Amino acid sequence: MKQTIVNCEPNLIRMALLEEGKVVEYAAERAGERGLLGSFFKGRVVNVLPGMQAAFVDIGQKKNAFLYIDDVLHPNLDKQPKIKPAITELLSVGQDIVVQVFKEPVGGKGARVTTHYALPGRWIVYMPMAGYIAVSKKIAKEGERSRLKSIAERCKRDEEGMIIRTVSEHESLEAIEGDVIQLRKVWQRIEQKASMNNAPRLLHQDLSILQRFIRDSYTVHSDEFVIDNEHQAREAKLFYQDVALNGVPHFHIYRGDKPVFEAYGVQEQLVRDFKRKVWLEGGGYVVIDHTEALTVIDVNTGKYIGGRNLEETVTKTNLQAAIEIARLIRLRDIGGIIIIDFIDMEFDRHRDEVMLTLERELQKDRTKSHVVGWTRLGLLELTRKKVREESSLVLE
Secondary structure, three states: OEEEEEEEEOOEEEEEEEEOOEEEEEEEEEOOOOOOOOOEEEEEEEEEEOOOOEEEEEOOOOOOEEEEHHHOOOOOHHHOOOOOOOHHHOOOOOOEEEEEEEEOOEOOEOOEEEOOOOEEOOOEEEEOOOOOEEEOOOOOOHHHHHHHHHHHHHHOOOOOEEEEOHHHOOOOHHHHHHHHHHHHHHHHHHHHHHHHOOOOEEEEOOOOHHHHHHHHOOOOOOEEEEEOOHHHHHHHHHHHHHHOOOOOOOEEEOOOOOOHHHHOOHHHHHHHHOOOEEEOOOOOEEEEEEOOOEEEEEEEOOOOOOOOOHHHHHHHHHHHHHHHHHHHHHHHOOOEEEEEEOOOOOOHHHHHHHHHHHHHHHOOOOOOEEEEEEOOOOOEEEEEOOOOOOOOOOOO
């Protein structure tokens, strides 16, 4: 069972997603501090770097945005030139260009931007110039994949492209077509605004965290949605009805004496799970450390001494850790390179079991990750898509 718990303060919204009572996702957004991810800008090229095959674009932020040549070429690989041109053939200083942010500014670096535009909807991701159709790999049945692709072909125009999202499985033509029409109108407004305004200019901003979650994750038939603000609940319900055709959402308005995060055990879990040292249920623990280049996670047996022999004790601790680490990575939104130092195991079959367990648990995450494998030093290496700063705990 999934539960979404929403705490609304005058200048802050906090959201937590629970699966079987455990917090697996968390986000907080202060009023006036919405991130740049997904936003469209009309920018101006201020510097072209042939040696890096990249350019810097002024989008009106503190730091200029970084635009790499691969994000200037056609989004369809089949339509790109066989020999990559020089960046100077595509961009020049002073040129105006519409870009979309796909990585938030991190540290002292500006945002990463692209011309591979993508507008996410409830059922699809609309790509106005991509010229291809793709179906989520999580939709496994070939017959359903073919049906959805056929619907998308009927809906698309000219050079439009789209990605059919996982939630579209068994969805109707009317629902998907409605998504396409609505997102096409958003893109037309972006184009119109770009033609009427000088650079730098914000053209379109993505939704609030509450709206994004409803759009991307909420399932009306199976998810419990608890919110402690009646006005926000009405707004959320109206938004759902605007983006989805199936079902009527049932949002429970919390009116208890305790704060909603305390009443549902969220606060206690967050305080525990955002510490450097996190204990496992069996008595072991993991330690999470961050550097500029990567995140290192160390696994220890701690108080756990239960197994018939050392190898069994170590393997059981590592399996518990693999499950918990996948949840913590998702909860904290850790991205980039991640190195896990599991406790040394003697047998390859145990290492394989631990790696497969981690891969299985990571599949529950909406953000894409890739388990690379064991290094020669016995460390497990993986990567996870990094689009924003790692989540930090906001208590109030």
